[in-house]
Every structure is written in structure tokens, then in C-alpha cells.
Amino acid sequence: MKITNWFNTSETDVDEQHYASPKNEEEIVEIIRNIENYPSPIIPLGYKHSPVPYFEQKTGTFVSMLNFKKMEISIDDNTATFGAGVYFIDASEFLFQHNKQFFIHYEIGTATIGSIACCHMKDSSYNNNPYYHGGMFSKYCVKIKFINESGNIEIWTKDENTENFDYLTSSHGLFGIIIEATFMIEDLTLCHVTHHITSWGGLKDYTKSKYCEPFFYYGLPFRDTVLLEFRKKIPVSLSSTIRRSRFYKLRNRLWKRTLPLFSFYIQTFSPLPKKANYWIVDSVCSVAYKLMACLFKDLYCYPHDQVIFYPEKGSLWAGKYIFNYSCVSKDKFPEFLDSVLKFQKDYYNKTSERIDLNQVGYYIKQDRPTETSFLSYSKHSDQISIDLIDTTKDKEKILKMYEKILENIKKNEFSAHVLFNQTWGSEKVHLYGSYDIERFKVMRKKLDPSNRFYTQYFKKLLNDY
Numbered sequence: 001m002k003i004t005n006w007f008n009t010s011e012t013d014v015d016e017q018h019y020a021s022p023k024n025e026e027e028i029v030e031i032i033r034n035i036e037n038y039p040s041p042i043i044p045l046g047y048k049h050s051p052v053p054y055f056e057q058k059t060g061t062f063v064s065m066l067n068f069k070k071m072e073i074s075i076d077d078n079t080a081t082f083g084a085g086v087y088f089i090d091a092s093e094f095l096f097q098h099n100k101q102f103f104i105h106y107e108i109g110t111a112t113i114g115s116i117a118c119c120h121m122k123d124s125s126y127n128n129n130p131y132y133h134g135g136m137f138s139k140y141c142v143k144i145k146f147i148n149e150s151g152n153i154e155i156w157t158k159d160e161n162t163e164n165f166d167y168l169t170s171s172h173g174l175f176g177i178i179i180e181a182t183f184m185i186e187d188l189t190l191c192h193v194t195h196h197i198t199s200w201g202g203l204k205d206y207t208k209s210k211y212c213e214p215f216f217y218y219g220l221p222f223r224d225t226v227l228l229e230f231r232k233k234i235p236v237s238l239s240s241t242i243r244r245s246r247f248y249k250l251r252n253r254l255w256k257r258t259l260p261l262f263s264f265y266i267q268t269f270s271p272l273p274k275k276a277n278y279w280i281v282d283s284v285c286s287v288a289y290k291l292m293a294c295l296f297k298d299l300y301c302y303p304h305d306q307v308i309f310y311p312e313k314g315s316l317w318a319g320k321y322i323f324n325y326s327c328v329s330k331d332k333f334p335e336f337l338d339s340v341l342k343f344q345k346d347y348y349n350k351t352s353e354r355i356d357l358n359q360v361g362y363y364i365k366q367d368r369p370t371e372t373s374f375l376s377y378s379k380h381s382d383q384i385s386i387d388l389i390d391t392t393k394d395k396e397k398i399l400k401m402y403e404k405i406l407e408n409i410k411k412n413e414f415s416a417h418v419l420f421n422q423t424w425g426s427e428k429v430h431l432y433g434s435y436d437i438e439r440f441k442v443m444r445k446k447l448d449p450s451n452r453f454y455t456q457y458f459k460k461l462l463n464d465y
């Protein structure tokens, strides 16, 4: 059988006896302990929506965690516990029914709890979150049940295993298989969303201003058009006076499906030269942004309205795009932005290749000062990102461009961060920003001395041969 991801940027052949879908903890214990039947490395699988080739492996045992669907809420201590295979969209719907919500709302509803509890994730921060809102969802994780390399079930909590817990919440599946995770939750709020149109210069000036608040942006690297989106939490007590807007669904549809599909069809089927196709897509996006800035002002929704259920595979009907992510501290962002925009133009002039959709980015607030997570990208400062989005069928060319961009970022010493599960080329370019990689490597060895979970991808990523 073949395992592939959403983008088809990663695939691997597996014979069926080395692919398992355990239904309970005992079956996982048996897999981990029986090295003969289940060769190393063991690779826990969520929904396989990570763009990076984390499961590309000639030998090994692949363990799908999608059967673990527990959902439990503890109103008294404001926490909720979910099985590793629960999708984020189901978890947030479950909390909504109890008038509760997560502190962070990802757009990606299909990320599984197992992956969210131990991987890099990103979404722009709310402007007025009572807590700091760092990029790693796992900051809000307070307890994890997992099975270690010896096949023993362990339960670690943030309070009792403080330092080790931070490693576990950054472990990307390298320390064991997560069975369930418990998160802090809060009372349900409304969310106010508004949009403004600006230029690249306007975006840079805004990030330098003392009034700058977290935002999400969509921009066109070959046009001077940028759309800013701001989100703020509002007490739910106002809900009787505020009408929830259906426009938010339209915003999701445009962003997730309509624009990527339009770009894909134009790039694939239009008989016009490539340059003309780029012009058409840029023009349509530019008009769409201006419309969004007019229509999508003062929208009210519940935070979980923004969560989108993506199908297992990107397709001609569902929409399909790939992206690459890097981020820098807020003060370095204007320079970083200039450099990446310039790189894209120079690269296009040289090779006639460029991303065919848009560039988006997230403003992510610094972690709470007490946090110590070793692989957190927003540990020291607020971060702003660049995500380069492409819908083309010719993925080899665009993946090569992603790698070149990372090399250029490294050369320019921006101290940029990549996400280990989301940045194509991370394992080749070794861009660690402020990650404490050496300590992480020591801890990995301590917790998995037999390398039961150590995959090719992560060996390369940690430069560990």
C-alpha cells in the first residue's frame, strides 16, 4: 500500500503487516515491544496533513492513531481531554456544546489532537486574549498520556514534570506515541473580525507602529496589494445584541477553496502563456481582496466558526495548494519581508518560476514569560510569518523554489524559524532560529535510547548522523 499526504509531496510504500491501526492501548504496547514483527522506527500517523516528508522511510512501522476518539470535559478545573485521533474540528464543536472553547483556534479542523499536542502549529493571535497566545497550541496542554520506547504507559503533567513536559510538547512523535492530551479551556466568547486593505509598504509601517495589533495578512508578491484581517474576542453576553454573520463562511470558502481552485484551473487549463495566467490570477485575487475589505467589516462569529474541515486529499473539487512557512521576530519583519519579496522577483526573472497564488502571514504573540518550551518559535518575541502558497501541478519546481528561499533566508541571517512539520526543505537547510536543538537532541537520546521512534526525516532535520 501507499501512504501519501494531502499535497502528494510525500509518499511511501508500506507492506500491510507494517501498517497498524490499533484500537486500544494494549495493541500499541504490543507493537512497541515486539521489535521483530514491528521494525523500527515506529512512526505515529495523524491525518497525514503535514507538508514535510516525515513518514518517508524505507523500513519501519506506521501506526495510525485515528481510532482514539475519547472526548471528556472537566468543568471544575476548566480542562478537556481528547484522544489522539480526535480532529480539532470535533474537539472545538464538543467544547462549543458545553459553552467552552480552546484558547487558540486553528483554521485547520483536521489536525489531530496527537499531532497538536506535540508539533509546531501556527495561527494569528487574537488582539485581546487574556492570556498570551503563543504559536504552539501545546502551550495550553497540561497533561499527556503516552507510551514510551519500552512500551510503558506514562502520564506526565505540566505541574509535576515541568521541564520534561516542555520537551514532550515539542517532540513531534520522537518520544513516544501520544494516546490522549488534556488542554486548558475557557468560557465561550464571540469573535469580532474586520478587514483592511493596504500595500506592502503599509504593512511594514504598521508593524513598526506602536499601535500594531496581531493580524493575519494575504498579499500578492507581484502586486502592491495586501489584505489585513484582525480578530478580537467579545464577551458572549453581548450575543443577544449582535447578529452572527454568515459572511464568515464566505470568507472561509474564498480562502480555502474558490481562489486556490480558480488559480489551479487557470494554471492547468488556460491556453494563454504563463505570464498572462499569473496576471489573471493576480487581478482576480486583487479584486477579491478589495471586495473582502468592503464586505467583511465588523463580522461577528464564534471562534470555532473559522475552523475548516479539509478533505483527506486536496483535489480538483476540494481545492489544493501547498505552502512553505518561515517567521521572524516582529522587529526584523520589515527587512525580512523586503528580502523575501526581492528574492521572489529575482527568481522569477531568472527562472520564470514563482508562486502562483499568494503570500500570507500570521502575527503570533510571544509565549507567556514563564514558558520554556525548547522548540517554541515565539519564546523570545512576537513573530510574523511568511507563507508562500502555490496551486500548481508542477510541484517539483515549486518545492525547489521553497528550498532556495530557505537557503537565502539562512544566508541573510535573519534568525528565522521554520516549523518542523510544515516547512518544506527544513531537513536540508537546518534553519533553527532560537530553537535549543542541542538540548533537544540530548533529551531525545535520553528518552529514546534505542531509537525506536527516530526516523530518517528527523535524523536529517537534527543533523544527527
Ligand SMILES: Cc1cc2nc3c(=O)[nH]c(=O)nc-3n(C[C@H](O)[C@H](O)[C@H](O)COP(=O)(O)OP(=O)(O)OC[C@H]3O[C@@H](n4cnc5c(N)ncnc54)[C@H](O)[C@@H]3O)c2cc1C
Pocket: 006, 007, 043, 044, 045, 046, 047, 048, 049, 050, 051, 054, 065, 084, 106, 107, 108, 110, 111, 112, 113, 114, 115, 116, 118, 119, 120, 121, 122, 123, 172, 173, 174, 176, 177, 178, 179, 310, 421, 422
Ligand atoms: C490545507 C492545509 C492547511 C493547513 N493550515 C494550517 C494552519 O493554518 N496552521 C497550522 O498550524 N497547520 C496547518 N496545516 C498543517 C497541519 O495542520 C499540521 O502539519 C498538523 O500537524 C497536521 O496534523 P495531522 O493530524 O495530519 O498530523 P500528521 O501530519 O499526521 O503528523 C504530524 C507529526 O505528528 C506526529 N504525530 C501524529 N500523531 C501523533 C501521536 N498520537 N503521538 C505522537 N506523535 C504523533 C507524526 O509522527 C508527525 O511527526 C495545514 C495543512 C493543510 C493540508
